[in-house]
Amino acid sequence: MKIKEIKARAILNSKSIKTIEVEVTDKDNFKATASVGTGTSTGKYEVNAFPKKGINFTVNYFNNVLRNKLQNLTISNFDDLEKIERIFNAEDYTEKLEKLGGNIIVSTEFAILKALSKGNVWKVLNPKAKKLPTPLCNVIGGGHHAGINSPDIQEFLLLPQTKKFEEALWANVSLYHKLDKELTKRNFDGRKTIEGAYCPDMNNIEILNLLNKITEKFSKENKIDIGIGIDVAANSLWN
Numbered sequence: 001m002k003i004k005e006i007k008a009r010a011i012l013n014s015k016s017i018k019t020i021e022v023e024v025t026d027k028d029n030f031k032a033t034a035s036v037g038t039g040t041s042t043g044k045y046e047v048n049a050f051p052k053k054g055i056n057f058t059v060n061y062f063n064n065v066l067r068n069k070l071q072n073l074t075i076s077n078f079d080d081l082e083k084i085e086r087i088f089n090a091e092d093y094t095e096k097l098e099k100l101g102g103n104i105i106v107s108t109e110f111a112i113l114k115a116l117s118k119g120n121v122w123k124v125l126n127p128k129a130k131k132l133p134t135p136l137c138n139v140i141g142g143g144h145h146a147g148i149n150s151p152d153i154q155e156f157l158l159l160p161q162t163k164k165f166e167e168a169l170w171a172n173v174s175l176y177h178k179l180d181k182e183l184t185k186r187n188f189d190g191r192k193t194i195e196g197a198y199c200p201d202m203n204n205i206e207i208l209n210l211l212n213k214i215t216e217k218f219s220k221e222n223k224i225d226i227g228i229g230i231d232v233a234a235n236s237l238w239n
Helices: 055-070 078-091 103-116 165-184 204-222
Strands: 003-012 018-026 031-035 137-141 155-161 225-231
Touching: 003 055, 003 103, 018 055, 018 103, 031 103, 055 078, 055 103, 078 103, 137 165, 137 204, 155 165, 155 204, 165 204, 204 225
Parallel strands: none
Antiparallel strands: 003 018, 018 031, 137 155, 155 225
């Protein structure tokens, strides 16, 4: 795939916060766009999503400087993305990408992968893939961004063990609503995190016991095993 045209623009993400979208056009005039969000919870080793000068600086720098270096490049496979990273690294060699931010790099590479695969990125990542990954469900949230009277652990997850994507999706949605009914019995005030996970005034053990109760019942009734996962976000538990 030869990059005929590439450009960046500022857009709003699902949280109505600015992020960057990159559009790639190949020699066959196939267009692909990609953008990545900015996490509310970030690890202390992550690179900067955007520079201190702001998103508009990165967009302008991309369109006025990097664009000329990226156009006419040929990308034939996943490993060829190293060409893209060498160009970015030559412009921003700081440890945490303070000059341009990491968001623009991921958006660029994802857009290129979509153009290379004509929209079927999985064919580039794993052409032998037989099924979709199992969707997880973030049902209860806590941690640093959930406010007072919330659990310490940032995310409590459901992991349906199914052979089909649609079965896992159905299980997640069903259990999400069952959990709502169980929390309502406990005088839950209806708070949710930005991802839509419930945010009850309960401790970690109480939540795990409740999830264990509803998933065991659901599994027996529907012959679907449901795992329980956690995303601790341990960096924000202690100073």
